[in-house]
């Protein structure tokens with residue numbers, strides 16, 4: 001259960017705001033539930049009737065620790081409701097968050113047609129002053145476009161403000177991240193909007209950074225690109241460590257003692273995936289290109305990330321020789337632990353590369369198998385890690401789920417055809433694996 005500190009509980013007694021959230025995806029739903037928990041009256045709007053019906057019953061369509069109880073508690077308390085009727089949301093709130101998805105177009109640019117449609121509907125519906133908040137990750141200058149669209153469609157010239165309030169939550173710890181943010185970024189165009197948004201977030205007691213709207217929009221893309229860059233950087237260092245006989249885990253402990261660098265996002269592996277980092281990186285490269293800047297550094301970040309997937313497959317080849325007809329067991333399918341999200345998961349590309357070389361694939365993930373079934377075909381999905389290891393020529397670890405770290409490795413070894421583990425997330429110690437009699441390959445550690 002995600003608990004509020006005593007201080008936050010006291011502050012909860014303040015008069016809540018009336019808020020609506022349009023779009024009940026990961027960001028919209030978590031934001032809505034958390035704002036309700038802080039004492040605001042929140043209406044979540046989505047045009048998917050089935051989704052809204054199940055949310056009203058307290059059923060959560062995504063796997064996100066702590067979210068279900070938060071939603072149920074706030075529905076019971078009368079602070080959170082769900083509707084398909086955008087008018088109901090707009091007319092009963094002062095602050096309207098746009099949290100609809102912005103899927104990538106074939107060229108990587110974000111498709112903003114849902115944002116435009118919502119802006120138009122809000123403008124046609126609103127009867128009094130509203131703050132319209134960009135919550136979805138959008139390219140810089142989207143705020144200007146929303147403002148223009150609202151002005152064009154709001155015939156009575158009702159006053160409104162646009163705020164850019166980018167989200168920094170991570171899947172798998174989204175509720176915690178929202179309740180304990182490192183910072184809240186508010187890109188505002190008026191003092192009134194700044195005051196109301198500060199009041200909304202006051203119970204969180206987090207640092208608030210106030211900027212113009214364009215700067216706030218760039219902060220989001222620049223932050224995610226920086227995180228992606230850190231991962232590709234450490235993966236490059238890992239490759240050097242391997243060649244030089246060094247150990248990336250020790251190197252990654254030594255660099256971040258310098259607090260200007262920090263320890264997070266220095267875990268080498270098969271590269272980043274998910275719905276955000278790869279998409280935002282690609283979109284940011286496109287945005288900067290349009291603005292007249294060739295962001296070569298970020299292009300290389302993307303390239304290194306692709307190469308990490310290929311590197312993993314070449315490591316499998318190094319230990320099994322011919323991949324053709326070998327049975328390869330995959331442990332971990334989700335793009336990271338504590339989620340069933342498979343979007344841009346490294347497992348997809350890696351399994352497809354192995355299948356191209358005619359490997360037989362067995363796979364297990366604690367929660368992502370139902371989602372994986374829709375994406376990866378001709379895979380034997382297994383009930384657990386031991387079932388996966390049974391009869392395998394090699395085991396490949398692609399997600400660092402806690403349960404994999406606690407495996408009975410002696411049992412795994414007995415079940416496998418050959419004792420080979422290729423660890424794409426560095427969850428085991430090479431020395432220990434050697435003692436147990438495994439041929440063990442990991443990332444950035446010489447074996």
Ligand code: UGA
Pocket residue numbers: 137167168169170171172224227231264265266267268269270271272273274275276277280335336
């Ligand atoms: C990311 C950002 O971390 C959030 O701050 C941001 O709000 C979010 O995108 C978003 O834009 O909505 P998320 O996609 O949930 O969050 O996942 P991360 O925890 O950032 O992990 C991304 C990928 O990087 C995963 O595949 C993970 O395995 C990989 N990773 C992470 C590494 O390979 N090494 C690391 O050291 C850390």
